[in-house]
Amino acid sequence: MTSAQPDQLSFREAMASLASAVSIVTTAGPAGTGGITVSAVSSVTDTPPTILVCVNRLSGMHAAFRGNGRLAINLLSGEQSQMALHFAGATQVPMAERLSWPDWETSDGLPVLRGVVVRATGRIVRDIEVGTHSVFFVELDRVETDTEQLGLAYFRRTFVPVAAASRQGSTWQFYDEWSDPGLASSLSQPIHDEAYRTGGASTAITT
Numbered sequence: 001m002t003s004a005q006p007d008q009l010s011f012r013e014a015m016a017s018l019a020s021a022v023s024i025v026t027t028a029g030p031a032g033t034g035g036i037t038v039s040a041v042s043s044v045t046d047t048p049p050t051i052l053v054c055v056n057r058l059s060g061m062h063a064a065f066r067g068n069g070r071l072a073i074n075l076l077s078g079e080q081s082q083m084a085l086h087f088a089g090a091t092q093v094p095m096a097e098r099l100s101w102p103d104w105e106t107s108d109g110l111p112v113l114r115g116v117v118v119r120a121t122g123r124i125v126r127d128i129e130v131g132t133h134s135v136f137f138v139e140l141d142r143v144e145t146d147t148e149q150l151g152l153a154y155f156r157r158t159f160v161p162v163a164a165a166s167r168q169g170s171t172w173q174f175y176d177e178w179s180d181p182g183l184a185s186s187l188s189q190p191i192h193d194e195a196y197r198t199g200g201a202s203t204a205i206t207t
Helices: 006-016 062-068 081-087 095-100 181-186
Strands: 023-027 034-038 041-046 049-056 070-075 104-107 110-113 118-130 133-145 152-155 158-164 171-174 195-198 203-205
Touching (some): 023 062, 023 081, 023 110, 034 049, 034 081, 049 062, 049 070, 049 118, 062 118, 062 133, 070 133, 110 118
Antiparallel strands (some): 023 034, 023 070, 041 049, 049 133, 070 118, 104 110, 118 133, 171 195
């Protein structure tokens, strides 16, 4: 294995400071059953509902994801950091044992986790290789959200639970295309992709 170059190391350090939601991505089918912990999950479009998932091609699960062509994305809650460690391979628990725990059930033939913030299932509609990774574009068939759950973030190589910030007067929030369109139409100035003043609740990462 060749050693990392300085530009690679600086990139890795920078990306470690990019707080990301933590998910366990699973699959099942003729190519194999299992899952991995990932932080590289991102929305693409809502027409049709599509996300992307980046997976290292050296991952033991890569061939199963590609071969089965179907994925489940389990967006973890702040109380599920231990499960994230299991599926990151940090605890050496065998895959079959992990998926035999009562935390799991099946949806659309795929393993899905109870108690998560979001769980979604879908099929890979596009697969692009970029450097060491495959970028899977997944068109979603089913999405379930538990609005009572708060998330788990990965920041500087540590799992950090996300907590609701207390309301103390007005706070800055970010308006994007997923926000309430009724709010956008009620404002006199264009606010797409801009911060705006609001009295709503925000979220903050807590240690």
